[in-house]
Amino acid sequence: MxxxxxxxxxxxxxxxxxxxxxxxxxxxxxxxxxxxxxxxxxxxxxxxxxxxxxxxxxxxxxxxxxxxxxxxxxxxxxxxxxxxxxxxxxxxxxxxxxxxKKPFGFLTINRFAPGGDLWLLATGTGLSAYLSMLRDPATWQAFRRIIVVHGVRSATELAYRQEIENWHQRPELADHVQQDPCKLIYLPIATREALPGMPQARLTTLIEDGGLEQLAGIPLDAQQSKIMLCGNPAMLTDARKLLSERGFAPGRRGIPGNLAVENYW
Ligand SMILES: Cc1cc2nc3c(=O)[nH]c(=O)nc-3n(C[C@H](O)[C@H](O)[C@H](O)COP(=O)(O)OP(=O)(O)OC[C@H]3O[C@@H](n4cnc5c(N)ncnc54)[C@H](O)[C@@H]3O)c2cc1C
Ligand SMILES: NC(=O)c1ccc[n+]([C@@H]2O[C@H](COP(=O)([O-])OP(=O)(O)OC[C@H]3O[C@@H](n4cnc5c(N)ncnc54)[C@H](OP(=O)(O)O)[C@@H]3O)[C@@H](O)[C@H]2O)c1
Missing domain, CATH: 2.40.30.10 (Translation factors)
Known part of the structure; x- marks a missing residue:
């Protein structure tokens, strides 16, 4: 056989x-x-x-x-x-x-040196990869804070919202949360509907105008932050351009960078 x-x-x-x-x-x-x-x-x-x-x-x-x-x-x-x-x-x-039988892909936390803040930016189903990371205690150990930004067209598309919002209550994460109640920051962003208390904008607009940093209360600086991008290829292109201007770049020849991306189509 x-x-x-x-x-x-x-x-x-x-x-x-x-x-x-x-x-x-x-x-x-x-x-x-x-x-x-x-x-x-x-x-x-x-x-x-x-x-x-x-x-x-x-x-x-x-x-x-x-x-x-x-x-x-x-x-x-x-x-x-x-x-x-x-x-x-x-x-x-x-x-x-x-x-x-074999898995694929390099959008994994070992692309980055541990430490600093991990920004996980997704549009649509690009959230999938981040959910696995959030469910893996190694991610919580490796970074100071985790900021999840989920960009969708409308509120009903904020799948897994409850799971993410309730993460702080998980007993296995109690130590992390005790040390920092803001260990996980979740920013749901909708572009075609106003979400209460949130700007109605693409996440790229919020990178450009500083809105993302304001919402998270954390600076998006290339020394302290590691960023992942996942989802719509147009978002990836636009976000990469904005982020490269701010000093974010993928790793090269074994030297870890501060930007990692996954294209979905
Ligand atoms: C590395 C990688 C990981 C992926 N992970 C996921 C995942 O976790 N969940 C998921 O739904 N898809 C994911 N995809 C996309 C998935 O492989 C398929 O393309 C998708 O399910 C649609 O398949 P299809 O045959 O129906 O349409 P396809 O012929 O494959 O796609 C037709 C068109 O649909 C649009 N499209 C495709 N995928 C998406 C999407 N996810 N969101 C919005 N528009 C899309 C694009 O315009 C594309 O050209 C991933 C793709 C890659 C390369
Ligand atoms: N949404 C629907 O009504 C609907 C219904 C059935 C099926 N579909 C299928 O679903 C697919 C779309 O899925 P989706 O809505 O999950 O994905 P999407 O089109 O990638 O949109 C998801 C989010 O990404 C944003 N986005 C798109 N391009 C961007 C860019 N360059 N920079 C920053 N953000 C960007 C969108 O903003 P904008 O809103 O500004 O574009 C939206 O907020 C289509 O292929 C369609 O066939 C859609």
Whole structure:
């Protein structure tokens, strides 16, 4: 028998955040599949005409689940004309989902030297990779403060908001929170709807006009801060330009930098 590149896993639960747009799938995990928080898996489905056949269609999905969790969790958008995401959204508990045996990606905290403040900037489903990091105690140990900025079109798209807002209550994080009640700062940003007490603006605008620093109460300076960007490629391009003007750059030749990015399409 050939040694397959993937394993067959089973969906255990599907959670809908916004009907026909945003959902999370919980899947069993092959115990041999190990990864670092922030990495992504290649996830597969068989051809629609041969649902019991071998997987032929593959897409990248960041793990939402932490490396320590027994199952896998993915957070997905439904792209109306997409080949993969509308089919993923139709799956139910008990259905098969294929996962390649090796994880991919370099959006991990070991890209940075430990210490300082970790800024996690996402648009849309780019939040996925950060959830895995937040669920991994190593992230909390490595940085002084963590600032999560989630940019979406409207408030209903702020998936995982409650989980992030309740993080301070987790018993395993009690020591960190006791030392600094502002250890985790969460900034939900909407562009097409006003959120109470928050500016209605793109996160790039808030980098440019200083609004992000004001909201966090922390300076975004290249000496003290490490930044990750994940999600919409146009946001990545715009944010990279603004941040490079302020001294942020990816690491090179083994020298850790203060900027790391992941493009979703
Ligand atoms: C490293 C990496 C990690 C990824 N992680 C995730 C993830 O955790 N969750 C997730 O939903 N997607 C993620 N994606 C995107 C995912 O691989 C698919 O592209 C997406 O699910 C749509 O698949 P599709 O076949 O339906 O449409 P595709 O044909 O793949 O995409 C069609 C178009 O839809 C838009 N699009 C694609 N993905 C997104 C998205 N996530 N948000 C908004 N618009 C999008 C783009 O305009 C794209 O050109 C990731 C991609 C990469 C490269
Ligand atoms: N939202 C919907 O009504 C809807 C419904 C069904 C399906 N879809 C599908 O979902 C996809 C869009 O998903 P999404 O809304 O999660 O992703 P998105 O278009 O990337 O938007 C997410 C957030 O990123 C912001 N953004 C976009 N470009 C940016 C840039 N250059 N700099 C800074 N911020 C930027 C957006 O602001 P702006 O608002 O200013 O663009 C928005 O706040 C589309 O492909 C569509 O097919 C959308």
């Amino acid at each position: 050939t040694d397959l590149k993937y394993t067959r896993q089973t969906i255990t639960h599907v959670h809908t955040w916004v009907a026909d747009k945003l959902f999370s799938v919980h899947v069993t995990r092959d115990p041999a599949f190990t990864f670092q928080a922030g990495q992504f898996a290649r996830v597969g489905l068989p051809d629609a005409s041969d649902p019991d056949g071998a997987p032929t269609l593959w897409r990248a999905y960041s793990m939402v689940s932490a490396p320590q969790e027994s199952g896998l969790e993915f957070y997905s958008i439904v792209v109306p004309d997409g080949l993969f995401s509308p089919r993923l959204a139709q799956l139910k508990a008990g259905d098969a989902l294929y996962v390649e």
